[in-house]
Amino acid sequence: MKKWVMTAGAIAGFVGLVPSSTSTGVTSLAQQTRWAGAWTTAAQRATGAAGLSLDPTYFEPNWSEKGFADQTVRQVVRVTAGGTQVRIQLSNQYGGRPLHIASATIARSSAGAAVQSQSMRVLRFDGARTVTIPRGGRASSDAVPLRVRAGEHLTVSMYLSGPTGPATFHYYALATSYRSSGDHASDRQATAFTARSHSWYYLVGVDVRGAGVMSQTVVAFGDSITDGAFSTVDLDNRYPDVLADLLGRGRHAVAVVNEGIFGNRLLNDSRCFGNSALSRFHRDVLDRPEVGTLIVLEGINDIWMSDANGFSCLEPNPTVSAEQMIAAYRALIDGAHRRGIRVIGATLLPYGGFASYSHRGEAVRQVLNSWIRDTHTFDAVIDFDAVVRDPAHPDRMLPTFDSGDHLHPNDRGYEVMAEAAFSVLSRGPQR
Numbered sequence: 001m002k003k004w005v006m007t008a009g010a011i012a013g014f015v016g017l018v019p020s021s022t023s024t025g026v027t028s029l030a031q032q033t034r035w036a037g038a039w040t041t042a043a044q045r046a047t048g049a050a051g052l053s054l055d056p057t058y059f060e061p062n063w064s065e066k067g068f069a070d071q072t073v074r075q076v077v078r079v080t081a082g083g084t085q086v087r088i089q090l091s092n093q094y095g096g097r098p099l100h101i102a103s104a105t106i107a108r109s110s111a112g113a114a115v116q117s118q119s120m121r122v123l124r125f126d127g128a129r130t131v132t133i134p135r136g137g138r139a140s141s142d143a144v145p146l147r148v149r150a151g152e153h154l155t156v157s158m159y160l161s162g163p164t165g166p167a168t169f170h171y172y173a174l175a176t177s178y179r180s181s182g183d184h185a186s187d188r189q190a191t192a193f194t195a196r197s198h199s200w201y202y203l204v205g206v207d208v209r210g211a212g213v214m215s216q217t218v219v220a221f222g223d224s225i226t227d228g229a230f231s232t233v234d235l236d237n238r239y240p241d242v243l244a245d246l247l248g249r250g251r252h253a254v255a256v257v258n259e260g261i262f263g264n265r266l267l268n269d270s271r272c273f274g275n276s277a278l279s280r281f282h283r284d285v286l287d288r289p290e291v292g293t294l295i296v297l298e299g300i301n302d303i304w305m306s307d308a309n310g311f312s313c314l315e316p317n318p319t320v321s322a323e324q325m326i327a328a329y330r331a332l333i334d335g336a337h338r339r340g341i342r343v344i345g346a347t348l349l350p351y352g353g354f355a356s357y358s359h360r361g362e363a364v365r366q367v368l369n370s371w372i373r374d375t376h377t378f379d380a381v382i383d384f385d386a387v388v389r390d391p392a393h394p395d396r397m398l399p400t401f402d403s404g405d406h407l408h409p410n411d412r413g414y415e416v417m418a419e420a421a422f423s424v425l426s427r428g429p430q431r
Contacts, residue, residue, distance in 0.1 A: 083208030216292030226260025
């Protein structure tokens with residue numbers, strides 16, 4: 001296992017980061033050319049509510065199944081690290097055909113679909129203004145000069161000239177994306193963008209580099225609670241967003257990226273809720289060279305979904321035991337440790353009162369939380385259960401933190417989760 005050494009600043013030392021500027025203010029060329037993940041999302045296959053009997057409380061229509069043709073999709077994301085150059089990451093992992101991007105731009109966001117005029121940058125791919133991404137492939141744009149601050153919103157626009165077929169996307173963006181007919185990737189104004197969605201399409205990452213940029217990031221890996229379900233749209237109140245803000249107040253700002261997927265499970269894939277944590281772990285964590293710390297919050301869906309029936313999205317849906325889930329946690333920890341990544345385990349939140357709550361499931365949750373807290377298998381533990389539960393009813397969330405479905409927190413609940421995570425990162429190594 002990697003030996004963890006404190007550097008200047010408890011947080012920077014905890015996540016194993018080396019700031020790209022030294023205490024003397026000298027920045028090497030190698031340090032300036034390192035890319036750091038400033039924003040990410042986890043890719044999913046096209047999924048629509050129609051025909052899948054999906055609960056409209058959780059699902060709304062999106063553009064993934066139909067895809068795009070002679071349309072521009074404009075997407076707004078919030079970065080958690082700053083720099084002087086940016087690039088984007090695109091995915092066609094679940095596409096049924098090559099994906100042709102006819103033009104693409106990036107700019108600082110203004111109101112809605114509008115952008116700040118002087119900040120518009122045309123994106124190129126190996127020097128070309130177009131790129132064709134093979135089925136199942138990815139593409140990175142070339143670097144463009146754009147001074148970006150942590151916490152700033154960027155707008156990425158892509159003109160998709162031909163029929164794309166079903167789109168690789170991320171369902172639960174909790175941010176507004178926009179669509180127009182024709183090529184409006186270079187528009188400064190919002191006029192042409194008359195259609196809206198709350199999902200992200202093809203865009204899976206924004207990277208930054210430059211003097212002062214941390215070379216590593218914290219990855220929040222999990223399900224809908226990491227994804228920010230039921231937080232307020234366009235306000236960036238997910239717990240990883242708030243954690244990034246808290247970390248950004250210190251001397252050594254640390255980027256936090258979100259690899260949560262709504263409905264995700266540790267052990268079983270789903271056509272609606274993404275590949276399981278085990279099967280997507282390489283793609284979303286280990287294949288990222290800049291990861292320093294991993295926060296794992298996965299498992300509550302494995303528990304309650306074992307008690308749910310008649311839901312086609314869940315197939316296969318075997319009953320999952322605590323022992324199977326512990327084995328999955330161990331596999332994630334071992335894989336991360338082999339890459340020198342520090343792993344923080346997070347206890348599972350209470351779900352008493354949720355529609356698929358059961359005493360069997362609660363017993364499994366208690367076993368898992370005891371294992372996470374007491375075995376010291378993780379490098380550190382964030383006890384989310386302890387900070388959100390109702391002391392009078394420990395299997396339930398405090399009403400002040402409950403979104404109303406008794407499974408997902410509200411904005412205040414995500415805030416206290418972020419504060420708990422920040423407290424653990426601020427204390428430094430615990431093993």
